[in-house]
Amino acid sequence: MLQNQNKRNYLVDFKLYFKSWITTFRGKVTLVCLIGLFIIPFITTNTYILGIFYTFMIYTIFAASWDFLAGYVGQVSFGHAIFLGVAAYVTAYTTRFIPLAFWDFSTSQWVIIGPMPWWITLLLGAFIAVLFGLIVGIPSLRLKGPYLALGTLAMSLILYEIFKMSSLGTLWSNLFPGTVLFGTNGIGQVPPISQDPIIQYIIIFLIMCTAMAFLTHLVKSNTGTIFKAIRDDETGTKASGINTTKYKIIAFMISGFIAGIAGSLWSLRISGVNPGIFQPIYSFYGIIMAAIGGIATISGSALGAFIFVFLGEFLRLLGDNPNITGAIGGFVEPIFVFSIILILIIRFAEHGILQPALERLQNVWDLVLGR
Amino acid sequence: MNVNLIEELLSFIISGAIQGSIYSLLALGFSLVYGVGGILNQAHGAFYVIATYLMYVFIKDVAGLGFILGIIFGLGITTIIGGLMYLLLIKPLKESHVGVVIVTFAFAFFIEQIVGILVDKIYHKIPDYFLYFGVDPEYFTVLGVDIQYQSLIIIIVAIVLVVLTTIFIKKSKLGKSIRAVAQDSEAAELMGINVDKILAYTLMISAFLAGVAAIINGPLGTVAPHIGWPILINSFAIVVLGGLGSLPGSVIGAFILAFASKFTDSFIDPIFGALIPIVVIVVMLVIRPRGLFGKKEIK
Numbered sequence: 001m002l003q004n005q006n007k008r009n010y011l012v013d014f015k016l017y018f019k020s021w022i023t024t025f026r027g028k029v030t031l032v033c034l035i036g037l038f039i040i041p042f043i044t045t046n047t048y049i050l051g052i053f054y055t056f057m058i059y060t061i062f063a064a065s066w067d068f069l070a071g072y073v074g075q076v077s078f079g080h081a082i083f084l085g086v087a088a089y090v091t092a093y094t095t096r097f098i099p100l101a102f103w104d105f106s107t108s109q110w111v112i113i114g115p116m117p118w119w120i121t122l123l124l125g126a127f128i129a130v131l132f133g134l135i136v137g138i139p140s141l142r143l144k145g146p147y148l149a150l151g152t153l154a155m156s157l158i159l160y161e162i163f164k165m166s167s168l169g170t171l172w173s174n175l176f177p178g179t180v181l182f183g184t185n186g187i188g189q190v191p192p193i194s195q196d197p198i199i200q201y202i203i204i205f206l207i208m209c210t211a212m213a214f215l216t217h218l219v220k221s222n223t224g225t226i227f228k229a230i231r232d233d234e235t236g237t238k239a240s241g242i243n244t245t246k247y248k249i250i251a252f253m254i255s256g257f258i259a260g261i262a263g264s265l266w267s268l269r270i271s272g273v274n275p276g277i278f279q280p281i282y283s284f285y286g287i288i289m290a291a292i293g294g295i296a297t298i299s300g301s302a303l304g305a306f307i308f309v310f311l312g313e314f315l316r317l318l319g320d321n322p323n324i325t326g327a328i329g330g331f332v333e334p335i336f337v338f339s340i341i342l343i344l345i346i347r348f349a350e351h352g353i354l355q356p357a358l359e360r361l362q363n364v365w366d367l368v369l370g371r
Numbered sequence: 372m373n374v375n376l377i378e379e380l381l382s383f384i385i386s387g388a389i390q391g392s393i394y395s396l397l398a399l400g401f402s403l404v405y406g407v408g409g410i411l412n413q414a415h416g417a418f419y420v421i422a423t424y425l426m427y428v429f430i431k432d433v434a435g436l437g438f439i440l441g442i443i444f445g446l447g448i449t450t451i452i453g454g455l456m457y458l459l460l461i462k463p464l465k466e467s468h469v470g471v472v473i474v475t476f477a478f479a480f481f482i483e484q485i486v487g488i489l490v491d492k493i494y495h496k497i498p499d500y501f502l503y504f505g506v507d508p509e510y511f512t513v514l515g516v517d518i519q520y521q522s523l524i525i526i527i528v529a530i531v532l533v534v535l536t537t538i539f540i541k542k543s544k545l546g547k548s549i550r551a552v553a554q555d556s557e558a559a560e561l562m563g564i565n566v567d568k569i570l571a572y573t574l575m576i577s578a579f580l581a582g583v584a585a586i587i588n589g590p591l592g593t594v595a596p597h598i599g600w601p602i603l604i605n606s607f608a609i610v611v612l613g614g615l616g617s618l619p620g621s622v623i624g625a626f627i628l629a630f631a632s633k634f635t636d637s638f639i640d641p642i643f644g645a646l647i648p649i650v651v652i653v654v655m656l657v658i659r660p661r662g663l664f665g666k667k668e669i670k
Binding site for chain 2: 070074076078135136139140142143145146147149150153155157158162281284287288295331335336339340342346347350
């Protein structure tokens with residue numbers, strides 16, 4: 001009875017919250033952007049354009065997961081590529097090599113139903129990614145200090161080295177002959193989520209919306225308040241009787257799970273994975289997108305990812321153009337440009353560009369309406 | 372069989388000592404910066420990259436004087452970049468802890484990309500310095516093991532620099548100010564010490580040590596834009612082993628890590644050699660987070 005009432009209150013709360021949210025300027029802008037994003041596959045099914053939008057949505061999930069951990073819990077991870085990479089590998093492997101089967105007791109053998117559905121491999125990938133992250137996460141989150149940042153970076157670099165190896169060395173090659181972890185080529189020919197680009201687009205779109213809504217809601221909930229308290233004053237939070245280590249590990253797991261989902265989607269989207277995904281450059285991508293939008297604004301990651309993907313694509317096209325390359329040399333290299341942008345953003349606009357951009361937009365809008 | 376074992380042991384000891392010397396210079400600077408300013412310098416490997424590339428470019432392009440110019444410019448520019456990085460990037464962000472680590476991380480990428488653009492992105496080798504000056508053969512043989520003169524230089528330079536740095540920190544006026552800032556930066560500031568100046572000097576010392584490590588290790592290592600990352604990870608593993616901010620700890624930790632990874636490389640399996648840094652980090656964080664020589668932190 002009581003539970004039922006709680007549930008109804010909660011639903012009513014949500015309705016009221018949604019109504020008040022939609023009347024704010026920020027809510028309206030978000031809704032317009034989401035609708036705009038949703039109708040894109042119905043306007044064009046050009047593979048190139050849809051591909052850019054897939055990348056944008058997957059990067060948004062990834063950047064938001066980093067932003068949640070760094071911005072709201074104050075734990076900086078420089079190896080978020082661990083989650084991306086492990087989840088991508090697990091998803092690619094299970095989708096391609098492990099069929100969906102069940103143990104038939106009457107005949108005592110495995111009965112194969114068909115290929116593993118994408119959503120099982122997605123969740124499995126994210127789950128195993130979290131387990132990998134916890135190897136460094138648990139010991140370093142027990143302590144104050146910079147251990148998580150460099151511990152995760154070390155983990156991602158070492159996973160890169162290991163996945164790159166052609167065999168597991170002389171000691172283990174008798175047990176596991178051949179290239180066990182698929183070597184530098186990685187796993188290829190992973191079937192996509194759906195052959196229909198529109199369905200695939202909408203599935204990724206819905207996953208992105210769910211992840212963003214979940215994170216936005218989480219940081220506003222009571223748990224989110226504890227996270228922010230840990231970020232602002234860890235000693236004080238501990239003194240008020242909260243087990244900070246537990247909450248830090250929970251936050252790390254949530255962040256890793258969402259980053260893992262991004263990694264799984266990535267391997268399904270580009271139909272394969274190789275060890276390059278563990279390079280620090282991918283962790284850097286997440287950080288740069290979150291920082292452009294503004295650290296500690298979950299929705300800022302979407303703006304950051306949008307700028308990152310489209311500016312990156314523009315720079316890549318510029319770099320391919322022989323007329324321009326002669327004059328500017330290699331300086332249109334996307335990573336080079338983005339490392340400068342990141343330095344400038346952190347140095348001069350630490351709170352990102354989402355908030356100022358929204359304010360400017362509102363001013364313009366008010367001007368248009370003649371208020 | 373017996374002779375073989377002696378040869379193997381000798382070459383293991385020598386390679387471990389070389390690696391340990393290089394690591395100790397790198398970890399010393401990394402630990403100093405963390406101990407004095409609480410700054411986690413993600414761009415520590417970038418100093419190494421800058422010095423390596425300057426040395427490579429000068430030796431390749433300038434005939435005759437290339438070696439001397441490489442040393443002068445390699446060390447000079449690296450040291451200056453260390454100081455400038457503090458003044459322009461770290462100092463304005465000192466209040467926000469997240470800002471400092473991100474900005475140094477971005478700076479490391481900036482250096483990685485700019486050397487790739489200005490030079491190129493493929494692997495190179497710096498020629499052996501002794502061969503460059505016409506000393507041929509560039510090695511001598513002890514008990515059937517070829518020892519390069521270069522490795523003796525590495526060990527001697529590392530020992531001299533570690534001793535000099537320790538004396539400098541203990542005895543000189545600047546060293547005393549550095550220790551004062553490390554103990555309590557606010558009190559040091561009240562005593563009239565310019566904390567920002569001290570921190571800039573500390574970063575310059577750290578960059579200088581990384582530059583020296585890069586130059587003496589030059590012919591034995593490779594030249595590629597991404598070589599800074601393993602340097603950073605190994606430095607971190609060493610200071611976790613020795614204790615964050617402890618200088619003797621980082622030297623001893625450097626030799627322990629070097630011998631451990633060389634041992635697994637040559638006697639067990641290279642795959643475990645690659646795993647050593649992460650194993651060291653995780654094990655130390657679980658059993659003794661303050662490291663072998665770190666002070667117990669009062670919370």
